[in-house]
Amino acid sequence: MRGFSMFWLIGGAAIVGELALYSSIGGLDGLATQMKHASWVGLRFFDLIFPFFIFASGATIPYSILRMKQKGVSNFKIAFKALRRALVLSFIGVMYNEWTSHDFANPRLCSVLAQIGVSYFICVIIYLVSPRSNRLLSSAIGIMLLIAGLQMLMPGSSLSEEIYPGNNINSLIDSALVPGRLLSGTFDPEGPLNWISASALCLFGAWTSGQLAPTQERNLRFRRKVIPPFVIGVTLILVGLIADSHYSIIKALWTSSFCAVAGGISILFYLILYGIADVKNIKKPFYLFKVIGSNSLLAYLATRLFGYAQFTNALGSYAAKSFSVETNLLAIIFTALATFSLLYFLYRRKIFIKV
Numbered sequence: 001m002r003g004f005s006m007f008w009l010i011g012g013a014a015i016v017g018e019l020a021l022y023s024s025i026g027g028l029d030g031l032a033t034q035m036k037h038a039s040w041v042g043l044r045f046f047d048l049i050f051p052f053f054i055f056a057s058g059a060t061i062p063y064s065i066l067r068m069k070q071k072g073v074s075n076f077k078i079a080f081k082a083l084r085r086a087l088v089l090s091f092i093g094v095m096y097n098e099w100t101s102h103d104f105a106n107p108r109l110c111s112v113l114a115q116i117g118v119s120y121f122i123c124v125i126i127y128l129v130s131p132r133s134n135r136l137l138s139s140a141i142g143i144m145l146l147i148a149g150l151q152m153l154m155p156g157s158s159l160s161e162e163i164y165p166g167n168n169i170n171s172l173i174d175s176a177l178v179p180g181r182l183l184s185g186t187f188d189p190e191g192p193l194n195w196i197s198a199s200a201l202c203l204f205g206a207w208t209s210g211q212l213a214p215t216q217e218r219n220l221r222f223r224r225k226v227i228p229p230f231v232i233g234v235t236l237i238l239v240g241l242i243a244d245s246h247y248s249i250i251k252a253l254w255t256s257s258f259c260a261v262a263g264g265i266s267i268l269f270y271l272i273l274y275g276i277a278d279v280k281n282i283k284k285p286f287y288l289f290k291v292i293g294s295n296s297l298l299a300y301l302a303t304r305l306f307g308y309a310q311f312t313n314a315l316g317s318y319a320a321k322s323f324s325v326e327t328n329l330l331a332i333i334f335t336a337l338a339t340f341s342l343l344y345f346l347y348r349r350k351i352f353i354k355v
Contacts, residue, residue, distance in 0.1 A: 001056035001273060003286070003293025008035075008049050010292070010299050011336025018329040040165070040250060043261060047251040050112065051262035052269070053296075054198050057120050058205025059270065061127055062213060075128045082124040088355050089117030092301070099304050108181040110174075110188040112300075117355075119198035123206055126199075133210050137232070140203035140263070147197050148256040152247060163248055163255070169193065170253050189252040197254035204236075204263045208270055212278075226275070229267050236264030291347045292340065298353050302339050309335050 017035035020028040034045040068078055093111025098104055126139045150169045165171065171187035182188040208229050240249065240260030249258045276282050283290075292299050303309040316331025323330075346352070 001059070001270060001293075002053055002296045003289030003291070004273075005049050005053040005056065006292045006296050006299045007289055008046070010302075010339045011332055013046055013049070014332045015329065015336065018327055018332060022327050022329070038251060040252065041248045043249050043251070043258065047258075048262055048265060051198075051201050051259075052266055054116065054119055054201040055205040055208075055263070055266035055270065057116060058123050058202030059209035061120075061123055061202075061206045062131070062210045065124070065127060065131075079121075079125055079128060082121040085355050086114075086117035086121040090114040092297075092355070096301060096304060103181070106181050108183060108188070109178060110183070110190040110192075112190055113297075115190045115195050115198050118195040119202045122196065122199035123202035126203065127206055131210075133207055136203050136207040136210065140200040140207065143196060143200040143203070144256040144259055147193065147200075147254070147259075148247060150193070151253065151255060163250060163253065165252075168253055184252070187253075194254040197256070197259055200256075200259050201263050201266065204267060205270070208267050212271075212274055226271050229271055233264040233267030233271070236260045236267070238264075240264065288340075291344050294347050295343050295351075295353055297355060298346070299339060299343055302342055303335060306342075308338050312338050 013035040017032045020031035020035070036044065037046055038044050065078060068081075090109075090111065090113065093113035094107055094109055096113065097108040097111055127136065130136075151163060165184065166186055168187065170191055170193045173193050174182055174187045174191040178188065178191060183190070188194075211229050212225050237260070240257045240262075243257040243260065247255060247257045249255060249261060251258050251262075273286075277286060298305075312334040313328075313331040316328070316334045319325075319330045319334075320327065
């Protein structure tokens, strides 16, 4: 699932968007729109990519903690490792933000990587305190209710009013507490409150994988296993869509209505992948995603870290002119192929860069 998310980030979305935009087939403009974030209110396919990744990170927690406990690792060391991971990812995120601008005097401290690290850390702590499935689910719902309360009870906003960039609790917290530069001026879409919101998606991932994992106490058939996650997934989607009429789905703020819909879709998508890959043992179609997901951190950093996009973009532009093609498609494809080639090289040599 992480590989699926990274596929769209390293070029998949841009390729599909360009093909849809310049295709001679009518009615594909909407597909191109889905490959970009909603400007504010609303939900598009591309808005789900990051939640998918957060969910997938959470889904690994039960297995990761189980392996460490089997080796005799204490809860304190497990928690410390998750905290260290969050701090390292936050640092890398700052370096990524300022890699080209070098604006370290006024850096952007919030980042995608920080949100991944902190939400994972919160989920690990909750899981260590109580790994029981009902506690994980109730914790996720509790976090969503907390965020909803904060965002809706903010002075100037209510159930009868829209949430705007300047009248939300995220903006207040980011402006008051976060030093440095904020991406959106008054707030940052990867700000501290969004880290907490994202931990609900991480918990949904941990809960779902725990429901499907074989145990001595619950060695159930696939159909019986998927019923609880399926019901919860559908319920979350319905709740989020109903709430949207008064509490907007806004990815930039990770509103609880957005988390509900994204969490529900993530659960259902995970069930589909589990049924195909694990139950039916059909894994060959997912090889591309497996290669990408094996080094997901490097996949995210590669173009900015190694700077080859400038070369591949120039090569693509030259090829486009040679074939009289008025699109950036070739440049995007060349960059994506360069990234995948790097990832494939490392995968074949079993070199996996993790934090």
